[in-house]
Structure formats: C-alpha cells, structure tokens
Amino acid sequence: MRRPPTKRPRAFGFDVFGTVVDWRTSIARESAGFLATIGRGDLDAGHFADAWRSRYQPAMARVRDGQRAFVILDVLHREMLVDLLGRHGVDVDALDPALVTEWSHAWHRLDPWPDAVAALARLRALAPVVTLSNGNVSLMIELSRRAGLEWDAILGAEHARAFKPAREVYLATAAACGVAPGDFCLVAAHHSDLAAARKAGLMTAYIDRPMEYGGAPAPDRDQRQDWDYEADSLTALAAQLEAST
Known part of the structure; x- marks a missing residue:
C-alpha cells in the first residue's frame, strides 16, 4: 500500500481547469x-x-x-x-x-466542482494555497470571484511568462511562495501535469475527476504514476492532510 510523504507540504499550487472547476x-x-x-x-x-x-x-x-x-x-x-x-x-x-x-x-465563468470551495478553505487552514494554472490573472480573478474560490495568491503561467508543463512555471510558483520545490505540492487531476511537476522536484497530489471529459477516458491516463497523495475528491485530500498533523 502506498504511503504518503513523511512531511506535509508547506504550500499548495492548484491546477484549476478540470481539478477545481468543471x-x-x-x-x-x-x-x-x-x-x-x-x-x-x-x-x-x-x-x-x-x-x-x-x-x-x-x-x-x-x-x-x-x-x-x-x-x-x-x-x-x-x-x-x-x-x-x-x-x-x-x-x-x-x-x-x-x-x-x-x-x-x-x-x-466555469462552475466549481461541488467539493471545491469548502475543501480549499480546509486546505488553506493547513498551508497557503495558490493557483498554478495556465489561466491568466484576470481570468482567474473573475472565475474565482464568481465561484467563491479563495486563494492566497494567483500565480502560474502569466507570472512565469510560460505555459505548463514548462519546468519554469512550477519553479517560479514555488519561489513566489518562498517555498523550496520539495516542500511545494501541485494538486491536479492530470497525470501529465503532475509528471512535469515531479520532474521539477515538486510534491504531487492527484485528484480523480472521472467526469472531467464527460465520462470519457482522460487523454493522459497512460502517464499515471504513484503520486505522493491520491484522493477521489478535494475533500478526501483535505482529510488525509488533516490526519497527518
């Protein structure tokens, strides 16, 4: 049975499209x-x-x-x-x-998954949560205000001037939070995103979103690995991390 890391992340960076919103x-x-x-x-x-x-x-x-x-x-x-x-x-x-x-x-104007708002609040009680998205800042602001998503910062592609899965996006986001890559965790529903983050030295948390593509198989399913954390919802991820305190 896979065991989670012995240390808890000092900050979380979230993929947004598909992971947090539908x-x-x-x-x-x-x-x-x-x-x-x-x-x-x-x-x-x-x-x-x-x-x-x-x-x-x-x-x-x-x-x-x-x-x-x-x-x-x-x-x-x-x-x-x-x-x-x-x-x-x-x-x-x-x-x-x-x-x-x-x-x-x-x-x-994307709707959040039903678990997103409450689970993000729980995770924010444990460590800073920021966006690590390819979405630009104004897009993320409007989307988050409409959906009721609360972040400690909006970071990602526009901040790094590059798009994931470029290595610099992950490293620039961790650096902006003042956190070493090995203490920074990407939370994502996409194996390809997590694989790039792991290659950059980040921790990884996979959230299963079987309905992201309307029930069709995810295009990156062949890139699955044994991620540091795995959960079938953000609520379950928050519970895992709360139990590790």
Whole structure:
C-alpha cells in the first residue's frame, strides 16, 4: 500500500481547469446559448466544448516551442474559438466582435466542482494555497470571484511568462511562495501535469475527476504514476492532510 510523504507540504499550487472547476459542463452550457444566437443550434454543445479544449495544448505548444511570443490564455482561447467556428463554416468576420469576445470569456465563468470551495478553505487552514494554472490573472480573478474560490495568491503561467508543463512555471510558483520545490505540492487531476511537476522536484497530489471529459477516458491516463497523495475528491485530500498533523 502506498504511503504518503513523511512531511506535509508547506504550500499548495492548484491546477484549476478540470481539478477545481468543471470546464466541460460549463463551456457546453455557455456555448449552447451562443450557438443558438448565431443560428447554429444544430451543433452539439458538448462536442463543441471538447473540440475547443482539444486546441488548448497545441496552441500553448507554439509558445513553448518559441514559434510565437508569450501571450495570455485569453488571447489563445479567442483564437481557438475563431478557428473552431471557421471549421464549422461560420463567417466570424460577420459576427459582432463583442459577442466573440464574450463567448471566448466563457472560460471566466466555469462552475466549481461541488467539493471545491469548502475543501480549499480546509486546505488553506493547513498551508497557503495558490493557483498554478495556465489561466491568466484576470481570468482567474473573475472565475474565482464568481465561484467563491479563495486563494492566497494567483500565480502560474502569466507570472512565469510560460505555459505548463514548462519546468519554469512550477519553479517560479514555488519561489513566489518562498517555498523550496520539495516542500511545494501541485494538486491536479492530470497525470501529465503532475509528471512535469515531479520532474521539477515538486510534491504531487492527484485528484480523480472521472467526469472531467464527460465520462470519457482522460487523454493522459497512460502517464499515471504513484503520486505522493491520491484522493477521489478535494475533500478526501483535505482529510488525509488533516490526519497527518
């Protein structure tokens, strides 16, 4: 049986999309309304959300690979949306730019998983909790205020000027908290994210979110490892850590 670390993390960095908030249900709901507005209610909103999300890593990879300068995720989300609409034959130039911007900002309006708000408060009682997300600061502020998520700081990609899984994002976030990498724990629902964090020297906590992709298998399931902590909810993670005090 796997044993958790003998020392407790001095700070927690949270992946947000999928770990703390339910992006797929939220984006499908938001997109259904916008698709109806532009007369494309024939498109399945769930599939549309999946297709939008599938452009996420390729868009960030062009920044990581040096093909373009760093831009915040809001910029990439809008570009992904424009590309996706074009693939469905929508003349984006004929749409109101304000509508396209508001649609792209659907990522600011994601609902938290039911356990997130209360569990974050419990974890904050143990150590600082910060975002370690690819989301930009303004996105994280609006999302967190709407969802009732309380952080000690909003850090991650915009602070590091790089996107995960680049090593510097994890190290810059730990450094901003004044914590050594080995005392800083990434909490995430994604094995690929955790693998990169572990390679950078961080502690790891895996949260199982079987409905992140609507019940479909996670694309990074083949990267599973024996993580420092594993739980089926943030509530269960908080209970594990509280019991270790």
